[in-house]
Amino acid sequence: MQFAPQPIIEQPNLRSPIALIVDDPAPCINPLWYFRNQVDKQGTPAHERTIPVDFMQAWCEFVHSKGLRGDFTVLPYPAGLGPIDKELQGFDQGELRSWIDLAREYVAPQFDIHCEILTHTMALNLHTWLLMTVSEHEWTMTQNEKTLTEYFATAMQILGEAGLPNNGVTQPCYYHGDESLYARAILAAEKRVNDRRVTHNFLHMDSVSDYVPPRVTYLDESAGEAVVSVWTGTDDFIWNAQERGSKESAMSPGELADRFITHDGLGGRLPTLLNGGGPIVLVTHWQSLYSNGSRLGLRTYQEVADRIQALLGERVLWSKLSEITSRYLAARCAKVSAEATASKVAVSVESPFATDIFTLSIPTPWPLYAGPTVTIDGEPAEQVMSVKELAVGKWLMRGSVVTVSLPLVAGDDSEIAITARTA
Numbered sequence: 001m002q003f004a005p006q007p008i009i010e011q012p013n014l015r016s017p018i019a020l021i022v023d024d025p026a027p028c029i030n031p032l033w034y035f036r037n038q039v040d041k042q043g044t045p046a047h048e049r050t051i052p053v054d055f056m057q058a059w060c061e062f063v064h065s066k067g068l069r070g071d072f073t074v075l076p077y078p079a080g081l082g083p084i085d086k087e088l089q090g091f092d093q094g095e096l097r098s099w100i101d102l103a104r105e106y107v108a109p110q111f112d113i114h115c116e117i118l119t120h121t122m123a124l125n126l127h128t129w130l131l132m133t134v135s136e137h138e139w140t141m142t143q144n145e146k147t148l149t150e151y152f153a154t155a156m157q158i159l160g161e162a163g164l165p166n167n168g169v170t171q172p173c174y175y176h177g178d179e180s181l182y183a184r185a186i187l188a189a190e191k192r193v194n195d196r197r198v199t200h201n202f203l204h205m206d207s208v209s210d211y212v213p214p215r216v217t218y219l220d221e222s223a224g225e226a227v228v229s230v231w232t233g234t235d236d237f238i239w240n241a242q243e244r245g246s247k248e249s250a251m252s253p254g255e256l257a258d259r260f261i262t263h264d265g266l267g268g269r270l271p272t273l274l275n276g277g278g279p280i281v282l283v284t285h286w287q288s289l290y291s292n293g294s295r296l297g298l299r300t301y302q303e304v305a306d307r308i309q310a311l312l313g314e315r316v317l318w319s320k321l322s323e324i325t326s327r328y329l330a331a332r333c334a335k336v337s338a339e340a341t342a343s344k345v346a347v348s349v350e351s352p353f354a355t356d357i358f359t360l361s362i363p364t365p366w367p368l369y370a371g372p373t374v375t376i377d378g379e380p381a382e383q384v385m386s387v388k389e390l391a392v393g394k395w396l397m398r399g400s401v402v403t404v405s406l407p408l409v410a411g412d413d414s415e416i417a418i419t420a421r422t423a
Contacts, residue, residue, distance in 0.1 A: 003340065003365055004338050004339055004340055004365075005338050005340055005345060005362055005363045005364060005365055006338070006363065007336050007338055007347055007360050007361065007362045007363075008360070008361045008362075008363075009331045009334065009336070009358075009359070009360060010359040010360065010361050010403065011277075011278060011317075011359065012317055012319075012327050012357040012358075012359055012405070013317060013357060013359055013387075013390045013391060013392075013405050014359060014387050014390055014396075014403065015314075015315060015316055015317035015387075016273075016274055016277070016278030016279060016280055016315060016316050016317070017278055017279035017280070017281075017316070017317055017319040017323070017324045017327070018278070018279065018280040018281075018282075018308070018312075018316040018317065018318055018319065019069060019070035019071065019230075019279070019280070019281045019282070019318070019319050019320065019321055019324060020068055020069070020070035020071075020281075020282045020283075020284070020301075021070055021071045021073065021170075021202055021232060021281065021282065021283040021284070021321070022070070022071070022072050022073065022111070022284060022285070022286060022289070023073050023116065023170065023202075023236075023283060023284065023285045023286065024073060024075065024116055024120060024285050024286045024287060025072055025073065025074050025075070025103075025116075025286040026074065026075040026078040026084075026120070026286065027053075027056075027078070027084055027088065027091070027095065027096045027099035027100060028050055028051070028053075028078075028088055028091040028092070028095055028096060028099065029049070029050060029051065029078050029079060029081070029088070029091070030047055030048050030049055030050055030051050030287055030290065031075060031078065031079070031120055031285075031286060031287055032045070032047050032242070032285075032287040033045045033047045033048065033049045033050075034049075034078070034079035034120075034121055035079075035120065035121055038079060038080075038121040038122050038131070039121050039122065039135045046243075046244060047242065047287070047292055048290075048292050048293055050091075051286070051287070051290050052095075053095050053098050053099050053102075055289075055290055055295065055298075056098075056099050056102050056103070057102060058295070058298065059107075059289065059298065060102050060105075060106035060107060061106075062298065062301070062302060062305075063106070063107065063110060063111075064106050064110070066302075066305045066306075066309070067110070067318055068110060068111075068305060068318055069110045069111060069318040069319050069320050069323075070110075070111050070112070070281075070282075070318075070319075070320060070321060071111055071112045071113075071114055071168065071170070071202060071230075071320065071321045072103070072107050072108075072111040072112070072113055072114070073113075073114040073115070073116040073170040073202070074103065074113055074114070074115065074116060074159060074164060075115075075116045075118075075119065075120045076115050076116075076118055076154075076155045076156075076158035076159050076162075077118045077119050077124060077155070077158060078119065078120065079119055079120065079121045080119050080121065080122060080124060080130070080131040083158045083161075083162075084096065084100065084158065084159075084162050085158055085159075085161035085162035085163075100162050100163060100164065103164055104163045104164055108164060108165075110320070111320060112167040112168050112320045112321050112322050113159060113164045113165065113166055113167060114166065114167070114168040114169055114170040114201075114202065114321075115152070115155035115156055115158075115159055115166050115169055115170070116170045116172060117136050117140070117151070117152075117155055117169070117170070117171060117172055118136065118151065118154065118155045118158075119131065119136060120136065120172045121135065121136065121172075122134065122135055122136065123135065123136045123138075123139035123140075124136075124151075126150065126151070126154055135172075135173070136172050136173075137171065137172050137173035137174055137175065140171065140175055140177065140182075141175060141176055141177040142177075144181075145181050145184055145185045145188070146185075148181070148182065148185035149185040149188040149189050149192075150189075152169055152185055152186055152188075152189035153188075153189040153192050153193050155169075156189055156190070156193040156194065157193055160193065160194070165194065166190075166193065166194060167194070167196070167199065167200075167322050168186075168199055168200045168201055168202070168321060168322065169186045169189075169199075169201040169202075170201065170202045170203075171201070171202075171203050174203075175203055179203075179217050179229070180217060180218065182201075182217075183201070183217035183218040183227035183229070184218055184227075186199060186201055186227055187199060187218060187225060187227050197223070197224055197225045197226075198224070198225065198226050198227075198228075198325065198326060198329065198353060199226075199227055199228075199322075199325070200214075200227065200228040200229070200230050200321055200322060200324075200325040201217075201227065201228075201229055201230070202229075202230055202232070202283075202321070203229055203231075204229065204231045204232075205231065205232045205233075205234070205235055205283060206231055206232070206233060207232075207233065207234055207235040207269065209233070209276070210272055210273065210275065210276030210277075211273075211276040211277050211278075212231050212232070212233035212273065212276075212279075212281070213231070213279070213328075214228045214229060214230045214231065214279075214324065214325065214328050215228070215229045215231065216228055216229075216329070216332070217229045219333075221333055221352040222352070224352050224353060224410055224411070226329055226353065228325040228328060228329060230281060230321050230324060230325065231281065232281045232282060232283040233269065233273045233279075233280060233281055233282070234260070234269050234270075234273075234281075234282045234283060235283070236283055236284050236285055236288055237256065237259040237260060237269075237284075238256055238284060238288045238289070238291070238296070238297040238300050238301075239284075239285065239288050241256065241288060241291040241294070241296045241297045241300070242287055242288055242290065242291045242292045242297070243292075244292060248296075249291070249292075249294070249296065251296075253296065253299040253300040253302070253303045254303055256296070256300040256303075257300055257303040257304045257307060260282070260304045260307070261304065261307045261308065261311060261312070263307070264311075265307070265311035265312065270282075270308070270312070271312075274312060274315060274316070278316075279319075279324055280316065281321075281324075284297065284301065289301065314387065314388045323356065326353065326354065326355045326356070327355045327356070327357055327358070329351075329353040329355070330351045330353045330354065330355035330358055330408050331351075331355075331358065333351050333352055333353055334349055334350065334351040334358070334408070335349070335350050335351070336348070336349050336360065338362065340364075340365045342366070343366075343419060343420045344417065344418065344419045344420070345362060345364055345365070345402075345417070345418040346415065346416070346417050347360065347362055347415070347416040347417075347418075348413055348414070348415055348416075349406075349408065349413070349414045349415075349416070350411070350412065350413050350414070351408050351410065351411075352410055352411060353408075353410055354407075354408055354409055354410040355407065355408050356392065356407050357392055357405055357407065358405070358406055358407065358408045358414075359390075359403065359404070359405045360403070360404050360405075360406075360416070361401050361402070361403045362401065362402045362403070362404065362416070362418060363400065363401050364400045364401070364402060364418060364420070366400070366420060367400050368397060368399070368400045368402075368420065369421075370421045371383055371397055371421070372397075372402065372418050372419055372420045372421060373417075373418075373419045373421070374395045374402060374404060374416070374417070374418050374419075375415075375416070375417045375419075376393065376404065376406050376414065376415070376416055377406075377414055377415055378415070378417075381393055381394060381395050381404065381406075382394045382395070383395055383396070383397065384396050390403065390405055391405060392405045392406060392407055393405070393406065402418050404416050
């Protein structure tokens with residue numbers, strides 16, 4: 001028996017996950033106008049009140065062409081105007097339907113759909129369907145688990161009825177209450193509405209740390225249940241593009257894009273996060289992208305996406321938040337064991353959580369002068385010659401280290417065997 005190697009769990013396919021959270025999307029309305037009007041009590045906010053459906057069309061064309069993935073946080077009952085599966089008071093039913101159809105056809109395949117709670121403004125009384133006199137973010141902090149579960153479940157049900165099945169929760173503004181209670185309520189709502197036992201939420205940003213990982217806020221390995229809080233590593237760098245007279249509103253898309261990543265790929269927040277070990281989670285807002293009609297925010301993200309593709313392309317992997325969550329959980333909870341003989345390494349992997357991509361680097365205890373035979377669960381795996389080719393069911397040799405990517409089924413053992421060539 002040779003000395004057992006110590007496998008290393010890697011980023012999926014040796015790439016840093018990257019995701020974009022688009023906060024506050026809603027049909028027809030500009031959510032910031034209604035927030036300023038209802039929550040901040042501004043009579044005539046200095047923002048356009050509506051966002052036309054052709055902006056949604058432009059957004060869909062952009063993300064579809066560039067392959068962006070992440071999270072799209074839809075308001076189920078925007079500003080108390082009605083549930084989006086039925087009507088929005090004062091707005092055209094055809095435009096509402098067109099917006100939802102676009103979201104279902106173009107956004108949902110690439111982005112998780114989160115409920116941005118219910119209204120994004122004032123809390124909603126679920127018995128009278130009238131707005132309360134307290135904002136949602138203040139109201140949630142005073143509620144118990146049962147009340148929050150009912151509120152979250154109602155939001156998820158509306159999205160489901162609209163043809164946008166929910167996966168995750170986003171909190172308007174902030175939540176300064178008990179996050180473990182909050183996580184349990186999210187999971188209870190997901191189990192009731194979507195029969196989902198692993199979910200996630202977006203609540204926090206950290207635009208300073210080099211490494212901004214997800215945080216597990218609820219975990220029961222024996223039941224296969226978990227909630228993961230996905231943090232963003234950026235602030236909304238284009239927020240002020242919607243403020244008339246601001247410095248940002250007069251900047252070019254290229255100048256704003258420099259805050260994310262510069263032309264040479266060396267400056268900006270994204271290279272810092274990449275070098276810190278990822279993941280890279282960006283956040284913006286629907287109203288920021290629209291930029292009070294100038295669409296400067298959207299044009300900025302078009303430039304950012306081009307730079308990411310050109311400068312970071314082979315080092316990052318666009319991912320939904322649910323994909324980041326499942327891959328992170330599986331890696332965090334996986335039990336990996338390895339044994340070695342004079343010519344063979346056998347690795348066993350088991351996790352209580354399933355994932356589509358689990359990547360493991362295995363240092364062999366002997367030099368590899370030629371490619372070994374590698375099998376996954378008894379089936380031959382395909383060798384690739386570069387990191388950009390690494391994918392599930394394939395393996396890469398770098399010196400005497402073999403890196404393998406495979407899917408994991410919750411609770412099942414997966415076996416990797418590396419057999420050296422004798423000649």
